[in-house]
Amino acid sequence: MQNRIIRIAMALAGCILLAAGCIRRSDLGSDGTPIGFAAGSALLRDDATKSGTLKTGTQFTTGDKIAVFGWHDAAGGFIFNDQPVELKSSGRWEYAPVQPWEWGAGSDYYDFLAIYPFRAAEPYPSVVSSPRVLVSQSYSTSDQYDLMMGGVRRRAEENDRNRTVPFVFQHMCCAVRILVYNDSQQKDFTLNAYSFLNIASQAVARVQIAGDAAAFGWAEAQRSAEIPVGGASGIAQTLSHGSSGPGYTSPFDLLIPLALDEELGTGTGHWPKLVLNFTKDGSAVPEDVEVKLKDICRLDNDTETQDPILQWEPGVLYTYKIHIKVDGGIVVHVVTTDWDVVEAETPGLLI
Numbered sequence: 001m002q003n004r005i006i007r008i009a010m011a012l013a014g015c016i017l018l019a020a021g022c023i024r025r026s027d028l029g030s031d032g033t034p035i036g037f038a039a040g041s042a043l044l045r046d047d048a049t050k051s052g053t054l055k056t057g058t059q060f061t062t063g064d065k066i067a068v069f070g071w072h073d074a075a076g077g078f079i080f081n082d083q084p085v086e087l088k089s090s091g092r093w094e095y096a097p098v099q100p101w102e103w104g105a106g107s108d109y110y111d112f113l114a115i116y117p118f119r120a121a122e123p124y125p126s127v128v129s130s131p132r133v134l135v136s137q138s139y140s141t142s143d144q145y146d147l148m149m150g151g152v153r154r155r156a157e158e159n160d161r162n163r164t165v166p167f168v169f170q171h172m173c174c175a176v177r178i179l180v181y182n183d184s185q186q187k188d189f190t191l192n193a194y195s196f197l198n199i200a201s202q203a204v205a206r207v208q209i210a211g212d213a214a215a216f217g218w219a220e221a222q223r224s225a226e227i228p229v230g231g232a233s234g235i236a237q238t239l240s241h242g243s244s245g246p247g248y249t250s251p252f253d254l255l256i257p258l259a260l261d262e263e264l265g266t267g268t269g270h271w272p273k274l275v276l277n278f279t280k281d282g283s284a285v286p287e288d289v290e291v292k293l294k295d296i297c298r299l300d301n302d303t304e305t306q307d308p309i310l311q312w313e314p315g316v317l318y319t320y321k322i323h324i325k326v327d328g329g330i331v332v333h334v335v336t337t338d339w340d341v342v343e344a345e346t347p348g349l350l351i
Contacts, residue, residue, distance in 0.1 A: 074104025151214030171315035195231030
């Protein structure tokens, strides 16, 4: 009887060691709880762009898809790589096949990075894992979609570590539009086109986890001297004199954030500019008006502060209000308003 008990004890010990060996081989443990996601976006105003609308408020809508990347430290690799996750009519974000949480030691962690929208066509996102996980997305201003990114780190020692992973997406682009006014008392003019010069036409947006928080940025910006970016041509809209409101309101251009006081090539004079082309009433010769974006100053309660706006920031809407007067000269006032309703203007550029 004693020998039997010893043999049973040894068998149980063998099972325990075998089970422990299985855990050591994978270094992971799972209770079967699936990894789930939730997503919202930082507030942005509800204004139309050239193609579709900006993602606004804090909610996504049914059918929206995000691309998820998931790095598991204990596993030493990716458990998600450009995984589409879709918001269903049930209000749940779903993906397949479902992955469970599989925690290792107490220092274990997961890094989750995401891009909106999920792209089913090139250019696809790229990802690297050293020295830390970094997800990149090439973006061209010709694409005109509201690129957003988010990131979350989940650590093993956190309470309720299997809870839903909450992405808060950041808008990577800035949104820029123009309003054109005719301040003339006697003459009309026709707006032909507008564009931006010496700004980035393409760049790479990046998101990574740094210090347990998501960090965002842009790299590899491509700028070409005097090559128009954004804007519109063939407008052919006549702006009548004596009107108080804007005669022309453009849709938003989604553009790549950049420093507005950085010359493209030292001494070249190629500063970021807004260029408008128009034709005065009675004239057959179009004219250009160019405004250096770095010359625009911020307003505080309608008072000029002499504080220039030198940077387009991601997730900000800028509205340039251009007042053109063609009665004996052209005076251009440019006002920008970001989505926090902070205004700026030039003191008046006489051309």
